[in-house]
Amino acid sequence: MTLDGKIPGGPISEKWERRKFENKLVNPANRRKYEIIIVGTGLAGSSAAAALGEQGYRVKLFCILDSPRRAHSISAQGGINAAKNYRNDGDSIYRLFYDTVKGGDYRAREANVYRLAQLSVDIIDQCVATGVPFAREYGGLLDNRSFGGAQLSRTFYARGQTGQQLLLGAYQSMLRQVDAGNVTLFPRREMLDLVVVDGQARGIVTRNLITGDLERHEGQAVLLCTGGYGPVYYLSTNAINSNVTAAWRAHKRGALFANPCFTQIHPTCIPVSGDHQSKLTLMSESLRNDGRVWVPRKKEDTRPPEQIPEEERDYYLERRYPSFGNLVPRDVASRAAKERADEGFGVGETGLSVYLDFKEAIDRLGVETIRARYDNLFEMYKHITAEDPYKVPMRIYPAIHYTMGGLWVDYNLQSTIPGLFVLGEANFSDHGANRLGASALMQGLADGYFIASYTVANYLAGASLSKVSTDHGAFKEAAATAQARIDQVLRVKGTRTVRQFHRDLGHIMWDYVGMARTESGLNAAIQKIRALRDDFWKDVAVSGEQSNLNPMLDYAGRVADYMEFAELLALDALHRNESCGGHFREEYQTPDGEARRDDDHYSYVGAWEFTGVGTQPVLHKEALEFQEVRPSQRSYK
Amino acid sequence: MPAKTITVNLKVWRQPAKDQPGRMVDYVAKDISTDMSFLEMLDVVNEDLIRKGEDAIAFDSDCREGICGACGCVINGIPHGPDAGATTCQLHMRRFTDGQTITVEPWRAKSFPVLKDLTVDRSAFDRIIASGGYISAGIGGAQDANSILIPRSIAEEAMDSAACIGCGACVAACKNAAAHLFTGAKITHLALLPQGAPERALRVVRMVGQMEAEGFGACSNEGECEAVCPKLIPISNIAKLVREYTRAWWRGTT
Numbered sequence: 001m002t003l004d005g006k007i008p009g010g011p012i013s014e015k016w017e018r019r020k021f022e023n024k025l026v027n028p029a030n031r032r033k034y035e036i037i038i039v040g041t042g043l044a045g046s047s048a049a050a051a052l053g054e055q056g057y058r059v060k061l062f063c064i065l066d067s068p069r070r071a072h073s074i075s076a077q078g079g080i081n082a083a084k085n086y087r088n089d090g091d092s093i094y095r096l097f098y099d100t101v102k103g104g105d106y107r108a109r110e111a112n113v114y115r116l117a118q119l120s121v122d123i124i125d126q127c128v129a130t131g132v133p134f135a136r137e138y139g140g141l142l143d144n145r146s147f148g149g150a151q152l153s154r155t156f157y158a159r160g161q162t163g164q165q166l167l168l169g170a171y172q173s174m175l176r177q178v179d180a181g182n183v184t185l186f187p188r189r190e191m192l193d194l195v196v197v198d199g200q201a202r203g204i205v206t207r208n209l210i211t212g213d214l215e216r217h218e219g220q221a222v223l224l225c226t227g228g229y230g231p232v233y234y235l236s237t238n239a240i241n242s243n244v245t246a247a248w249r250a251h252k253r254g255a256l257f258a259n260p261c262f263t264q265i266h267p268t269c270i271p272v273s274g275d276h277q278s279k280l281t282l283m284s285e286s287l288r289n290d291g292r293v294w295v296p297r298k299k300e301d302t303r304p305p306e307q308i309p310e311e312e313r314d315y316y317l318e319r320r321y322p323s324f325g326n327l328v329p330r331d332v333a334s335r336a337a338k339e340r341a342d343e344g345f346g347v348g349e350t351g352l353s354v355y356l357d358f359k360e361a362i363d364r365l366g367v368e369t370i371r372a373r374y375d376n377l378f379e380m381y382k383h384i385t386a387e388d389p390y391k392v393p394m395r396i397y398p399a400i401h402y403t404m405g406g407l408w409v410d411y412n413l414q415s416t417i418p419g420l421f422v423l424g425e426a427n428f429s430d431h432g433a434n435r436l437g438a439s440a441l442m443q444g445l446a447d448g449y450f451i452a453s454y455t456v457a458n459y460l461a462g463a464s465l466s467k468v469s470t471d472h473g474a475f476k477e478a479a480a481t482a483q484a485r486i487d488q489v490l491r492v493k494g495t496r497t498v499r500q501f502h503r504d505l506g507h508i509m510w511d512y513v514g515m516a517r518t519e520s521g522l523n524a525a526i527q528k529i530r531a532l533r534d535d536f537w538k539d540v541a542v543s544g545e546q547s548n549l550n551p552m553l554d555y556a557g558r559v560a561d562y563m564e565f566a567e568l569l570a571l572d573a574l575h576r577n578e579s580c581g582g583h584f585r586e587e588y589q590t591p592d593g594e595a596r597r598d599d600d601h602y603s604y605v606g607a608w609e610f611t612g613v614g615t616q617p618v619l620h621k622e623a624l625e626f627q628e629v630r631p632s633q634r635s636y637k
Numbered sequence: 638m639p640a641k642t643i644t645v646n647l648k649v650w651r652q653p654a655k656d657q658p659g660r661m662v663d664y665v666a667k668d669i670s671t672d673m674s675f676l677e678m679l680d681v682v683n684e685d686l687i688r689k690g691e692d693a694i695a696f697d698s699d700c701r702e703g704i705c706g707a708c709g710c711v712i713n714g715i716p717h718g719p720d721a722g723a724t725t726c727q728l729h730m731r732r733f734t735d736g737q738t739i740t741v742e743p744w745r746a747k748s749f750p751v752l753k754d755l756t757v758d759r760s761a762f763d764r765i766i767a768s769g770g771y772i773s774a775g776i777g778g779a780q781d782a783n784s785i786l787i788p789r790s791i792a793e794e795a796m797d798s799a800a801c802i803g804c805g806a807c808v809a810a811c812k813n814a815a816a817h818l819f820t821g822a823k824i825t826h827l828a829l830l831p832q833g834a835p836e837r838a839l840r841v842v843r844m845v846g847q848m849e850a851e852g853f854g855a856c857s858n859e860g861e862c863e864a865v866c867p868k869l870i871p872i873s874n875i876a877k878l879v880r881e882y883t884r885a886w887w888r889g890t891t
């Protein structure tokens with residue numbers, strides 16, 4: 001299989017225009033003949049449903065929770081980037097493009113990133129038009145702030161609830177299409193399989209989470225907007241219901257999975273407090289604008305922070321990276337924290353945390369300014385830890401946050417299965433090996449509001465699509481496969497709960513496939529994952545029945561898929577003999593401990609083809625060409 | 638604050654499915670770390686039930702950080718429990734004492750039928766928003782975001798209302814099971830913004846009509862909704878709803 005990224009010709013700034021013009025259109029009168037299936041109601045799914053519904057297609061939108069408004073995107077805090085240059089501080093589309101390619105450590109497709117930067121401008125306009133209450137200055141203009149890894153202010157925000165406001169904007173636009181009869185909502189449905197007929201994606205099998213019934217849905221195109229796979233690490237900042245199942249089942253049906261080892265660890269999360277913990281809470285990285293990160297200079301110093309004098313503190317980010325200081329990109333900040341903790345300088349009961357201190361900012365700007373900027377984050381921190389960050393420094397530690405890898409898509413966001421499009425975090429496309437802050441929201445909305453409606457139309461106009469009903473053999477087979485898996489889980493009647501298995505899997509992933517990876521560790525991880533997977537199928541305990549609301553059964557299916565997917569993630573990390581972005585292999589580092597890329601051998605997208613559970617997948621490579629931004633060693637010093 | 642371990646006695650509403658009778662069932666939750674969240678405590682109880690082959694307690698949650706609005710139960714008679722301005726997932730066990738009895742029930746309202754145990758159907762809220770709770774701006778072609786100035790105070794006020802997470806605690810707290818705070822918050826958010834102005838009148842009329850059609854009750858101004866709102870959305874949003882409705886009436890939109 002050769003991977004064709006279908007990148008349009010011409011200068012980078014004209015590629016998207018050119019593609020839009022090349023694309024075939026669907027006559028407005030014919031659009032109602034097409035049914036489009038969209039799975040997931042985060043920013044990508046809701047905005048795509050709004051856009052395609054408005055064009056006049058009949059959209060079926062599937063939502064795992066009771067309401068589309070609750071999708072995982074809701075919890076994004078910090079903001080969304082756009083190259084508006086409202087601050088006159090040197091921003092431009094080209095600079096946002098450049099920063100994103102560089103921030104991604106030169107493992108993203110230039111053309112996609114450029115389009116993302118171009119569309120960023122329209123996104124803000126669109127959001128304001130739909131009533132998103134972004135923060136404003138006294139004069140009534142939109143406010144901006146600078147956000148992790150950027151030296152200028154291009155981030156738009158709505159208090160610490162940017163994701164919520166953007167999602168509610170997209171949700172409302174989508175519900176407007178429900179109101180107009182163009183979008184039909186299917187809440188409490190989980191997609192369990194993709195149906196492929198004659199090589200084209202033609203439908204999905206879902207489980208109705210209330211009745212337990214398996215349902216078949218037919219359409220002419222399927223859009224997966226199902227988010228990332230962070231919870232393969234068990235503890236992450238992702239929502240409880242975020243999962244890899246939809247993407248994984250599509251992978252098993254032939255969609256290639258790209259760069260699964262590119263996972264992002266966010267430097268500023270509330271540290272783990274015990275085994276009972278079900279998720280980790282992110283403290284927005286915007287806090288690093290005013291907070292200073294430090295640890296004691298003395299090893300295992302147990303004094304409370306306020307008793308440690310200034311000269312005995314190590315502001316290690318400012319020390320190591322004088323020009324970016326506390327604002328270095330996430331991967332760099334995370335590894336630096338781990339390095340200090342590993343060396344014995346970590347703080348807190350477990351030694352697995354570092355301080356994020358606001359004292360200096362409060363003294364300089366006044367407590368009211370800090371309150372206006374971060375109060376809801378400070379309150380959240382206080383709720384969880386019972387400590388007051390206005391008085392004592394926060395304690396933070398890195399946690400799994402975002403996954404850059406995902407299903408492989410071409411420039412049109414189409415996967416290797418014709419008719420299967422993948423949007424938002426679920427695809428691999430724009431962030432390379434590391435995502436810059438405030439750019440995931442941007443990507444979700446670019447994909448959904450502005451890209452899919454053009455490229456899906458082009459597909460529909462050009463494809464020959466036979467009439468298919470849900471009685472087709474492929475639907476029956478997919479439904480039977482989904483049913484067999486449910487039966488298999490219920491049959492085990494073992495002694496260990498799904499959560500125990502999930503936690504064990506998470507430990508393996510965090511210890512061996514986390515912030516620092518080695519060849520021997522990854523080999524060990526693969527063996528451990530396989531053994532755990534075998535145990536799972538022998539000993540998992542799931543109570544209750546299928547024909548009822550049974551969250552534990554849903555959870556079991558998701559963890560079963562993680563058990564398979566985890567192996568691919570580790571394999572990908574093992575094959576990539578270089579360090580880049582979020583993928584850090586200890587064998588490949590510079591003398592001062594920075595990631596060392598190997599552009600001669602690994603400047604490609606690694607896209608894996610499924611060959612069976614536990615068997616070696618086949619690697620396909622899409623070579624990356626850099627015509628605009630010359631790859632160099634990233635330096636934030 | 639170092640964590641302690643406590644034991645609590647739970648009385649939990651168990652109901653096998655919609656339209657089936659339910660009852661309170663007793664459970665003892667042992668060795669609960671005071672660092673746990675309330676939902677993590679329920680996770681622990683569920684682990685025990687599953688190991689015994691019993692059906693786990695069904696409850697909704699997703700973000701577990703107070704923003705998605707998925708979680709919510711009535712804890713000792715109060716929606717989302719004793720902490721003001723917090724959701725059930727943000728409630729921590731350090732708020733309870735060793736040996737304390739805790740009752741846990743689902744939202745109770747005619748328009749939120751119980752699906753199982755603590756899980757209810759809140760799709761009525763989506764239908765209210767779908768009845769005009771949006772701005773009719775097509776995708777693409779929006780003018781530059783800075784071309785309409787919005788005073789900071791107005792943007793902030795709109796954000797205060799837009800902060801609603803749609804959890805339904807306001808309905809659960811109201812003896813009439815009214816949805817005025819939820820509906821009023823969206824009406825206020827959109828009516829404050831210049832972009833929302835053209836559809837103001839029709840929006841309020843349609844949303845209020847849908848709210849009534851869903852069977853939510855009348856507002857009798859007791860303020861229980863405001864007291865339990867995890868986002869501290871004030872009942873001035875209800876006053877705004879009423880004003881907007883009256884304004885629409887004067888203009889003949891009703």
Ligand SMILES: Cc1cc2nc3c(=O)[nH]c(=O)nc-3n(C[C@H](O)[C@H](O)[C@H](O)COP(=O)(O)OP(=O)(O)OC[C@H]3O[C@@H](n4cnc5c(N)ncnc54)[C@H](O)[C@@H]3O)c2cc1C
Nearest residue numbers: 040042043044073076078079191227424425438439440441
């Ligand atoms: C705490 C936090 C803070 C963040 N802050 C920022 C920020 O400030 N700026 C920024 O740019 N990015 C931020 N991000 C990242 C960003 O929020 C996400 O990458 C983005 O919202 C993903 O959007 P999405 O639409 O692709 O997917 P999601 O919002 O994840 O939506 C996917 C939905 O699909 C559902 N789903 C999954 N599988 C199935 C299935 N089989 N069937 C049906 N439904 C399914 C999921 O449950 C989910 O609801 C943050 C992320 C986190 C975790």
Ligand code: FES
Nearest residue numbers: 699701706708726
């Ligand atoms: S689980 Fe999201 S608000 Fe509680």
